[in-house]
Amino acid sequence: MLIADRESYRKMLKEFKKSSLSSSKTNMKNLMSGESRLIFGSGMEEGDLAERYQTEHLVCMQCTVKRATIKEIEAALERLDEGSYGICDDCGTQITEDRLRIVPFAKCCRDCQEDLELKRNRQ
Numbered sequence: 189m190l191i192a193d194r195e196s197y198r199k200m201l202k203e204f205k206k207s208s209l210s211s212s213k214t215n216m217k218n219l220m221s222g223e224s225r226l227i228f229g230s231g232m233e234e235g236d237l238a239e240r241y242q243t244e245h246l247v248c249m250q251c252t253v254k255r256a257t258i259k260e261i262e263a264a265l266e267r268l269d270e271g272s273y274g275i276c277d278d279c280g281t282q283i284t285e286d287r288l289r290i291v292p293f294a295k296c297c298r299d300c301q302e303d304l305e306l307k308r309n310r311q
């Protein structure tokens with residue numbers, strides 16, 4: 189991979205991380221300030237409490253997903269430094285540029301990813 193390419197992926201990963209961080213922060217802030225409570229609580233009776241909890245649960249789930257993404261982005265940045273970025277973790281082939289543009293923190297090629305998901309779905 190060319191150094192110029194590496195730098196552009198690094199930039200992309202950092203942007204990705206920044207936007208993931210800011211949106212998870214907003215979610216957390218809404219949760220803490222009870223803003224979601226206000227939105228979902230206005231004009232609702234006690235019976236709607238379950239719905240409120242469900243919403244909060246959903247926000248928490250989103251935060252967990254975001255945290256996992258941020259971890260993957262950080263791992264990808266490390267791979268960039270090591271020089272193993274863009275190489276499939278599983279079979280060692282070069283991950284296509286198309287895939288990296290969509291998922292810059294991809295750890296493996298499309299074939300291996302599909303295999304992984306198939307296995308996961310079977311469990």
Ligand SMILES: [Zn+2]
Binds near residue numbers: 276278281296298
């Ligand atoms: Zn692979």
